Amino acid sequence: MVAYLDCCARYIEQGQLPSDALHLMRSRYTAYVLENQAYLLHTWQETYRPVSVEFDVGAKWLGLDIKDFVTTGLKDNEETAEVEFVARVRVAGKAHRLHERSRFIRENGQWRYATAVNMSA
Numbered sequence: 001m002v003a004y005l006d007c008c009a010r011y012i013e014q015g016q017l018p019s020d021a022l023h024l025m026r027s028r029y030t031a032y033v034l035e036n037q038a039y040l041l042h043t044w045q046e047t048y049r050p051v052s053v054e055f056d057v058g059a060k061w062l063g064l065d066i067k068d069f070v071t072t073g074l075k076d077n078e079e080t081a082e083v084e085f086v087a088r089v090r091v092a093g094k095a096h097r098l099h100e101r102s103r104f105i106r107e108n109g110q111w112r113y114a115t116a117v118n119m120s121a
Contacts, residue, residue, distance in 0.1 A: 021081035
C-alpha cells in the first residue's frame with residue numbers, strides 16, 4: 001500500500017495535476033476516499049464535468065486494484081489513456097466492487113478524467 005504523502009497529497013492538497021493518467025486515477029480514487037469534491041471536479045475534463053459529485057453516506061473505501069493501463073497516441077491534438085481498475089467499497093455494511101475502464105484525455109499538457117465504462121455487469 002502506498003502512503004498518502006507519497007502518492008497523492010501533492011496533487012490533492014497543492015492542486016498539481018499528475019503527469020500521467022495512472023497517477024491521476026490513483027489521486028481521484030483517493031479524493032473519493034476523502035470526499036474531496038473540489039479536486040474531483042478540478043480533474044474532470046470540462047466537456048464531461050458534472051455540476052457536483054455525490055458521495056455515499058458512510059462509505060468505507062477498502063482498496064484500489066489497477067488491472068490495466070494504456071496510453072494511446074495523438075488524435076485530433078489529444079492524447080488519451082485508459083485505466084481499468086477494481087475499487088472495493090463497503091456501504092451500509094455491504095461490500096461492493098466497482099470494476100471500470102476509465103478514459104482520460106490530455107489537453108494542453110494536462111491529464112483530465114473524461115468518462116468510464118462500467119465492467120461490473
